Amino acid sequence: MPFYVEFAFPGLLIIILALIAIPTLIISTWIFFNRSRRAQKHLRELGEYYAGSNRPVSRTEQAYLDFMRYISHEVSNPLQSILGGLANLRQVIGVDDPSEIYLDQIESDTQRLSRLTADLRMLAQLENPGLHIKLQPVQMRAVIASVIMSQADRAADQGIELTYHGPDHPPRVLANRDWITRVVENLVDNGLKYSRLGSREIIISISPTEVSLQVSVSDDGVGISDEMLPHIFDQAYRVPDARTNQRPGSGLGLPIVQRIVEQHGGAIQISSVFGQGSIVTFYLPKAPISETLEQEKDEFRDNGGISDYNHKNRQ
Amino acid sequence: MEAKVLLVDDEENIRSSLGDYLQREGFEVTLAVDGEEALDCLESLSPDIVILDVRMPKVDGLEVCREIRRRAHYIPIIMISGEKKETLDQVVGLEVGADKYITKPFELPVLVAEVRALLRLARSMNSSGKTAGWLEIDDYLHIHRDRREIKAGDNDPSLTVLEFDLLLYLLDHAGAPCTRDDLIEFVWKDTTGNVSDMAVNTCIARLRRKIEPEPDRPMYIFSAHGWGYKFKDL
CATH class of the missing domain: 1.10.10.10 (Winged helix-like DNA-binding domain superfamily/Winged helix DNA-binding domain)
Incomplete structure (x- = not known):
């Protein structure tokens, strides 16, 4: 075999392979992107979006998820029976019965176990790779207002005011309303739990960016030290001195918050100054403006700035 | 007139504690240990409301729910389960046809409030004249x-x-x-x-x-x- 053939052969092979591979790669890439674009377009047309990942799950992960699900499920029945027994005891014993104090103790710890079970179940659900949950355009100010309304009394008892900073009509985000309410709820709850003497305010603010909505919850509470900060999203991690201060909670609040935000394709960050307070900021993708919405806007302009409802009523 | 509640759960402690509580709250309570027993007494009892556990031996809560919905007379149904509604819907592949869904563990006064609200609604739907x-x-x-x-x-x-x-x-x-x-x-x-x-x-x-x-x-x-x-x- 002449020496040039010996050299040319692998060279030629590479060229031939490249000639085959490059178009294949280009075509398959094109197909892939086009497919996902088509899928996205299809979803847009249907007006349906889902959160969730389809990543493969390892055997260890699966075992962990099964275990969590099993625990939360098998624990809920006995817990229900304890809560039932307690409620009956309350009905049976009179007011000012000396045993009431023990009932209070049992009840408060049973409720703590119930919350822990609910949190574990939520976490297991969020970590389930097969999870898909429907997303809809959500008005974040409504979510924040509902959390303020439900927590205002508890906050007032601690001398803390819950305030909203942001536009009256921020653009809507693509989210699952229940879950995102849970996020704001957990963050406000943390702010109230880790408040200090002299804490005055928890501010929940919205500021829209180009593609997303930035939501922040800031408090003037105890804050988190620099050593603790990196572990704050770890499961069952709680700021150590918080444990001795007997603040009720499962330590699953922030991990749940983080996973919900991530399932929405969003991001979350936390910053804190020890002794002065913390601020948690998360970003959620804006909801695409639907055609019907555009149509409504056009009608609004056509009506000379009178909204559809008012317009009809005046007629 | 006391409202008639049919309570179906295979766990004895839950059945008895919920039953006793509801009775003291002024309801007439009938207990059933599973779906089969529930379906058997449905005709003779004609309950005003049904509280159903989902996972039960023999006939499960979902089947009982479907059976009650086949009847002309509207009977409110409250489902109670250790699983969240989303998980259950995913497993069954469709919406569970209950009026209300409560995840265990729950506080009993919450259940009673739901029972009262649904009974009021059912009364307005089923009354005549x-x-x-x-x-x-x-x-x-x-x-x-x-x-x-x-x-x-x-x-x-x-x-x-x-x-x-x-x-x-x-x-x-x-x-x-x-x-x-x-x-x-x-x-x-x-x-x-x-x-x-x-x-x-x-x-x-x-x-x-x-x-x-x-x-x-x-x-x-x-x-x-x-x-x-x-x-x-x-």
Whole structure:
């Protein structure tokens, strides 16, 4: 075999392979992107979006998820029976019965176990790779207002005011309303739990960016030290001195918050100054403006700035 | 007349504790250990409401639910389960046809409140004659959903379409505060930001003048922390 053939052969092979591979790669890439674009377009047309990942799950992960699900499920029945027994005891014993104090103790710890079970179940659900949950355009100010309304009394008892900073009509985000309410709820709850003497305010603010909505919850509470900060999203991690201060909670609040935000394709960050307070900021993708919405806007302009409802009523 | 509750759960402790509690709250309670037993006594008992566990041996809660829904007479159903509703829907592949879904563990007063609310609704749906369709909030205020009429004491004021929609939305969320943003989105059907908070306040004020005996001291529609309104707990 002449020496040039010996050299040319692998060279030629590479060229031939490249000639085959490059178009294949280009075509398959094109197909892939086009497919996902088509899928996205299809979803847009249907007006349906889902959160969730389809990543493969390892055997260890699966075992962990099964275990969590099993625990939360098998624990809920006995817990229900304890809560039932307690409620009956309350009905049976009179007011000012000396045993009431023990009932209070049992009840408060049973409720703590119930919350822990609910949190574990939520976490297991969020970590389930097969999870898909429907997303809809959500008005974040409504979510924040509902959390303020439900927590205002508890906050007032601690001398803390819950305030909203942001536009009256921020653009809507693509989210699952229940879950995102849970996020704001957990963050406000943390702010109230880790408040200090002299804490005055928890501010929940919205500021829209180009593609997303930035939501922040800031408090003037105890804050988190620099050593603790990196572990704050770890499961069952709680700021150590918080444990001795007997603040009720499962330590699953922030991990749940983080996973919900991530399932929405969003991001979350936390910053804190020890002794002065913390601020948690998360970003959620804006909801695409639907055609019907555009149509409504056009009608609004056509009506000379009178909204559809008012317009009809005046007629 | 005591309302008849059929309570179905295969766990003995849960059955007895819920049963005793409901009995002391003034209900007539019948217990069943599984779906089969529940279906057997359905005909003879004709319960006013059914509380159903989902996972049970023999016939499960979902099957019982389907069977009850096949009947002409509307019977409210409350499902209780250790699994969340989303998980269950995913497993079954469709919406569970219950009126209310409660995840274990729950507080018993919560269950009783749900039972009372559903019974009130069922009474207005199943009654006939003059009272047919009238939801009696109390002796003073009565609401007719389909005819879109109300009775407030001796008056029967007429409400505008929007006022009635607003009242229904608040009523459907009775006990829970509704934000102005949600009222604008779901009652005014506006997502463009063209309806102001003031428009909501004005409409609430008009509605209060029509349904409240003393509009300045409301007993049905309350303000909620400056962010919205709440219909009284039923």
